[in-house]
Amino acid sequence: MLILHSGARDQVTRKESLAGKMQEIKAECNDIRWTNSDRLLVEQTKKCLGVPSKSAGSGIKLYDCDENSELQKWECRNETILALKDQDLYVELTADNTAVLSETIGANNHLTIRGTDSGACTRTYRDQWYSDCTSHDSVEKRLWCAIETKFQGEHWGYCPVTSKHSWNRHPTTGSYYQLNTESALTWPQAEVSCRQQGASLLSITDPHQQAYVTALLGTSGSKLWSGLILDPEHSWKWSNGRPYSYIDGTRDIHLVIRDTTV
16 A cells, blocks of 8 residues: 555655655655554565654654564554554654654545545455455355455455454353364464453363363364463473363373463
């Protein structure tokens, strides 16, 4: 996407991409697209938009992409406003062709994608723009979204929801289980995804639960994160706080534990 100041649509000669402003390049616009870990990637340079500090006036520049840097994570506000993630600091395009963080929202904070009326927070799928998750073309009607602007590489993921509609329900206990075999996540990312859905990573506390989970996994060979953590101070424990009393809970199941001593 090429991000423009939405209040300057009649001034064609002044329209430049946000990435172009960062590098003060007037002759060439660069495509910016959403990528994983809430980052904005400039494809031509393989760098990500970021700031040097969480303060008003910080200039937005291009950095080597780092998914662990909080200074490269962005989020949407009201579809046309980009903010530093979890901060009340907003992208503002200034009169001297630079982009900075501001603490207030004004006319210069509203950004659109060039050639459309769509805000900078939208994604496209088959020539249609979406600013939220969709169930379009999902056989199970599960909400999903693209993690790239034009969906050319068909990179996508399911959206975290609190509904248990597509989960597996244990016939005896009534507990719900979700097998996410289509996402490549780190342990912290998997834990956050679970909590966003009002759940937690798997903890196994009895042989009946172990038998049920084993049956769900079948013979696919998929390796999934569990909530079992090796804590250097407290030995083994489950991330949801349940006691680690059933020692056979991960035996013969393709579950992966997190070793916090490394």
